[in-house]
Amino acid sequence: MHPSLPTRRRALAGGIGAALGGAATLGALSGCAAPSATAGPGQTRLRFWHLFGGGDGVNMQGMLDDFRARHTDVALEAVTLQWGAPYYTKLGMAGAGGRAPELAVLHLARLAGFAPGRLLDPFDLDLLADLGVREQDFPPDIWRRGRMAGGQYAVPLDTHPMVLYYQTDVCEKAGLMAGGRLKPIVGADQFADALRAAKKATGLPGLVTETLGPDCITPWRLFATFYAQTGGKVLSDDGRRLALDDTKALRVLTYMARLAEEGLMVRRVDYGASVGVFNGGKTAFHLNGEWEISTFRTAGIPFSMTRVPALFGGAGAQADCHAFVLPHQAGRGGAANLAAHTLVAWMLRNSVAWAEGGHVPAYLPVLRDPAYLALKPQSEYRDVIDDVALDEPAWFAGSASRMWIELGAVFSGVLTGSRSPRGALTEAKARLRNLLDTRNPLPGVAS
Incomplete structure (x- = not known):
């Protein structure tokens, strides 16, 4: 894959x-x-x-x-x-x-x-x-x-699923390890504090993940992970209607913007560069799919992996x-x-x-x-197998889908600073309504 x-x-x-x-x-x-x-x-x-x-x-x-x-x-x-x-x-x-x-x-x-x-x-x-x-x-x-x-x-x-990679040496230096593993992180404030501790230890932002680039999707996957933890749904259970909860979505988007604004995460980096930055061995955390394990093992950096912390109540992870x-x-x-x-x-x-x-x-x-x-x-x-958050069933959802690409572009702006959280939410809802009104283009599929 x-x-x-x-x-x-x-x-x-x-x-x-x-x-x-x-x-x-x-x-x-x-x-x-x-x-x-x-x-x-x-x-x-x-x-x-x-x-x-x-x-x-x-x-x-x-x-x-x-x-x-x-x-x-x-x-x-x-x-x-x-x-x-x-x-x-x-x-x-x-x-x-x-x-x-x-x-x-x-x-x-x-x-x-x-x-x-x-x-x-x-x-x-x-x-x-x-x-x-x-x-x-x-x-x-x-x-x-x-x-x-x-x-x-x-x-x-x-x-x-989306997982949290961490550099064991960096996290040890930042006081974030216990017994050879990352200490438990519960809640959005604790995660921000962990990023601050890592930045203090290294002088670098504590987190790197894809924030921009052509057809950038990680900002969508971040939003989907954190929003799922609030208990919110993007679409109705049958995938036919918009179900975004404005209050919950704004809470997540505001938090994403805050991490970037405070310098706790690398603000402008594409996918390949985000993996390369973590591969450098000096950045504490990387949020991504679990498939990059082979990349980091080949590089020989001291790292491990864990579930995405429960920042917004639930334990969900986009998958x-x-x-x-x-x-x-x-x-x-x-x-x-x-x-x-x-x-x-x-x-x-x-x-x-x-x-x-x-x-x-x-x-x-x-x-x-x-x-x-x-x-x-x-x-x-x-x-995490019991807590994965899959997209609701719709023709435009799932891996490599139009929803991932279109909403990834919208939420990319929240991380890079070109969109406000509220403006991004308004645009995301408009794009979702357009997708809901668009016919499935596959052959043999009725509208």
Whole structure:
């Protein structure tokens, strides 16, 4: 999912130039059909589309190679497509045009835009149960998000939440550590005090995160995390109406502006630079998705990770989930469908390998696996699985979505000082109303 730094920002925006990784590769704008796979005698052809590049691509490739070695009766063809909007456009066209693979990956918060029953087919829950995967093996809220129109259209692989990275040496110097871990931080004032202590110890702002750049989305993810902690909703539960609470939203936006105005966070920095600043080893904290763990480990800096502190009452953290889906096939069934379900079940049961890249497995038995518990710091924030804040179901929400990009641009101004909190709220509501009034552009989807 996460290519190298410069290309990741373009990928998050759905740009054409994102890096590709993993198994075989298709051009982002080529035809929707996957290239032919060669199935030997007695083998079943299984085509699997995903969007994992970078470290995720390496982990995915290793897992797929293990599956092939253990399932010699399946001719597995794994195709890595370009992350972001190009992937979702292509997946939708494949489902609408009858040229879909047997299995694909989808971000769970984007499920509502894929017209379950037209672009996607439901899973056979009895078949999954025969393979050892049942509803009770997942967090209830995440499992329910995969259920639409009377069927289970998505099976979650993980959740990838916003987390707090911290430099252990810097935080020790600032008096923020105890027993080798970051001291608990509760409330917005305590977090601001921690940033002040870090700044006093280093002479540098205590926090760095993406605040600007083309198609910048981290300001949206910050707002979504803190706003979820207030108990507020951006959209109604069905994703059809605006539900922003002005009082709660202004409280969050004012706090975000305050951190920047006081010099407690780096005010103007794009995504790649924000990762680079933290990689320098002198900035105490970095707010980002958990996927940058490989970057910081490669650099060799002394760091760890924890959940985003509960600054506004609740323990929520903005997140999305990678999930498996069955792109629509007119004649779905038989051996190929069995192979697709088999791969899903195998990936879930073996997702300790996937967790090495920072993602929190959605399959609960893995969270109790000693091999997973031995992963540090990955297992340190595993309880976030019960508090993830996914976007409400709307076609324009979820990873690489128009909502992320448009509201990221609005809230970027709060951090850089070009917008007031109240002005940003007014503009965000106007953009959300426009998105609510806009038809889903995917083929085969009714308004």
